[in-house]
Amino acid sequence: MEKKIGVYICSGCGIGASIDLEALSAVAGEYKAGVCRTDPFLCGSVGLATIKADIDTEGVNSIVIAACSPRVMTDVFDFSPDKVVERVNLREQVAWCQPAGEEDTLMMAEDALRMGLVKVGESQPLEPFIAEDLSRKILVVGGGLTGMTAALEAAKAGYETVLVEREEKLGGYLKDVYRLPPCEPPYESLQDFNLEQMSAEVFGEPKVTVYTGAMVGSVAGAPCMFDVEISQNGATRSERVGAIILATGSVPYDATKLTSLSYGSTPDIITARDLEAMFTRRDVKRPSNGQPVGSVAFVLCAGSRDPQHLPYCSSACCVESLKQARYFKEANPETPVYIFYKDIRSTGNYELLYKQLQKDGVVFVRGSVTGIEDDGSGALVVTSDDVLTRSAVMSESVDLVVLATGMVPTSALGEPFKVAAPQQDGQPAPVASDAILVSNLLNLKYRQGPELPGLEYGFPDSHFICFPYESRRTGIYPSGTVRAPMDYQQARTDAMGAALKAIQCVEMVSVGKAVHPRAGDQSYPDFFMQRCTQCKRCTEECPFGAINEDEKANPLPNPTRCRRCGVCMGACPERIISFKNYSVGMIGNMIKNINVPDEYDEKPRILVLVCENDAYPALDMAGILGHSHNPWMRFISVRCLGSVNLVWIADALSKGIDGIMLLGCKHGNDYQCHFIKGSELANTRMTKIQETLDRLALESDRVRMEQVAITDFNLLPKMLDDFAEKVNSLGPNPYKGF
Amino acid sequence: MADAKDSARTILVAGGGIAGLSAAVEAAEAGFSVILVEREPSLGGRVARMNKYFPKLCPPQCGLEINFRRIRSNPLIRVMTMSEVGKIEGEAGNFTVAVRVNPRYVNEKCTGCGKCQEAATTFIPHPLNGGLSTVKAAYLPHEFAYPMRYVIAPEVIGTPEAKAIEAACEYGAIETDMAEKIEEVKAGAIIWATGWTPFDTSAISYYGAGKYRNVVSNALMERLASANGPFKGVISRPSDGKAVKKVAFVQCAGSRDENNLAYCSSVCCLASLKQATYVLDQEPEADVSIFYIDIRALGRQENFFEKVRQDKRVRLVKGKPGEIAENPENGMVTVQVEDQETGRILREEFDLVVLAAGMVPTTAGQKIPASGVSYDEYGFVLANGQTPGIIGAGCSRRPADVSTTVQDATAAVLKAIQACRR
16 A cells, blocks of 8 residues: 555644744655645644545545644544554643753654654554454353353353363362351341252353363463363363363362361361361261360461461451351350451451351450360360460360361462572572463463463462453453452452453454453564574563464464563564564664754754553653653653564664663562563663673663653653763763764 | 444443443443443542552552553543433333533533633632642643543632633633533443442541541542642641651541441551551651551452561551540640550550541442442442342442452443343
């Protein structure tokens, strides 16, 4: 398609008063734009009509809007998908943050327009990736409360689901559960539930295919094209599915490790699960002698909140123990019941259950349990450091002690897929918190490993507070207690949320759109394979494991797994990975088109590569607030700092640009990078380039990376000014003018 | 923004806070049309007023920006600000909803240039900052506002100032004669996500909230700490603007108290631990006391609790303060409490006392204008109502943190899709 570029410059909102638009329009001429017009109110009806008329009558198909930030008026400047639109931010990032009428302000605007023109000239309209033989089915792995709920509720929303359960019967942990804590009024009373009924409902739902006694042997492919092998009774069944919900739950912490709580010393110290099973079988008695349980003590945090065992809180055990204490009080209000606890974590309306048990006369003892011993008669005495009375407290002798063991996600049960090299002292290296453990749940045929990477403690939870379902494998949503410790009520909700995310994934992917966070994006990376050197950087660095490789180590991209962050593009030393509207060459040419005055002009130039997610809005905000900063800055917005290819640094330095700054999201444990690893990778790459710069006798201080939060708008101007000062003190780039 | 033609595939979301916002984008990305109805001039609700989220201490605006971007690029979502749901009739699959649109006095031609603000002369209390700062009567709700459109305060309508404001706009965006109107829309399902309000702690007379200026709620504490708050992010005493050093947090101010809120509000423990870090980060010589009953840090939040607990400048005291008093001379606030671990009565002075006010569902006061919706005695929306297709989400259903709220909102969308299929 022949490009016909139209440039539309808005003079409104103070732009015309700040920038000499006649001079600016001349830039459009330099780049042979077919049309260049200025309008006082481009987003108004007249302005828009002008653009539309040029599209219709002049054949304009590539449009540069030199006006406000792309963060506003997005729907207004949205033309048909076959048109390429580039927004040049003259308002927030030039006119509103630079002194009006200055030469430097004009030069900044001119460079912004030059870069926009290069970009629009090299961008192509997007064609969505639509794969063949797409499936919209949803696979649910695990048939406990979460899995059953997810399968059933997705089916009720109209989607075919496949439910795979390891055991012969559905129900998981629920098979041993007698009653549930209250989730509706009266909040003091326990709730009945009927597993048989729920199970029958699952089997009776025509849209749900159930495989029991079955395991997922392997999962190959990508969203809408996952090929799943299910092994059942020695046979293998195949299913093609669109998205996957991982609902394999958790197991109770291994009580045999709780020697300090004397587990195993007598059969009368049991776990919460054992007690639940006793009630479910209507067979509550002392395991040691079969006599009725006349008194009972519960020990909370058995393993949880303990750095020796599970450092986290298992969330549900407090309420679960309150529930079990209530079993005894309902059966006989006179039964002595003790609860030894650190904090009672009965959040929300569970507080009313806690209040009820206080009224029931349960004895609550706050402190650490120091021992559980036989009183000599076969009954047990629990000793605790009571914080409230600051002394050792012993229970009366009790018939039964129940340990509220914590939750261990099934995803934590396995050895690391990749074993790190031993440390220098020969000790094995610690397992990284996000290691992939071979836990035999999904058996993904992904180059990066067969399961979801963990976040912490083996839970493949999202690290995004605002986006709890985001895993690091596109189209696979962990849900229920495998994702995070939670109670029944939350697991049910979690199942429904995960089902919605799975539905959304198949809906988006089947029309060629990306899912979160670039939701709706139709661009995807294209690999120019002839020049690939099989260096494996793209496959290793993709935060989402989107790229497999063949036996010769050629990358095999999976566009429906891709989140369009461009980390692969940033990683590739051969620059063979490109999007139609974002590529190494394109950004490189934008850099090369920055006008760099010679050293005698004393106008240094600084390239600022700005992450579009948080740093770019923060710059906008600084503009809205009228904060000004050094005018030598030339901003290019990037999808993620992880997409920054080192060749851009070389491009900039050989062009004579004096300094380069990267503004991106926080990395490290509490990362805010929207693509998880992008800003961290950029940081690693920059450390390397700084070594190279030093070797070339180019000061490494010319390149700086800063972490910027979206709320740093008051700090940004100083950050920019400080860097400008540093660059100025280094003197001109010695390559200037070459 | 497309009109929702096929009402059975339209979901109306009431409330544009994090629950409603999440529900709206999740539903639209699943292919449904959405009408998002928000009472305020911009989206974001409670979280847009916050400084940081626990436990990552990341700014809420980061996630809001992603959601706003998803809205901007999705033609299936229609946002109605300054709007409230007036009346709901019909049934799942076919609701008719009367939406009351209050006048903003600024139309969609607004470019956000700010000329109206320059022309305005009257100052009104800043709607976000609890009376601690003012803003011109023509204002942008905040820098992050979506939609980025100005608002004219009704206080100046009908005055010569309004005429001057109107004249200052070069784009014909000011309409001082704008009036309230009712728009009728159709939807297949309704997600109710009107969130919560902080418990009015002045009901606890012996804590002095509303009487002593340096006794503030946790909600106001977020504003005190915010870069766009009344003190530009330096936590200071409302009485004299002096930066704080010694701060007390009083947990369960209203919650877990049968005279006030019998339930636990679920988030206040972590909110106070988080706010403690605001003080610790700001002031090397900070001295923070947290008075609590139980610290409820579920799941991996335990790590955050541990991190704060290990800071030597933090003291955790198990005990519920009995009385708070102010020294009118210097604004210092004295807290009296029995330390349950030592049995001693403590009486100490602080620069600032933060009351961890609980969450009251908005539906405790303003019920859903439809028949057949059930609530518990505290006003939380129950799932077993008689009208399927009206689905509570987020803190309308139970007190919850942001992550749980988003999870709940996502689940509510599934319920809504099911209702649309009826």
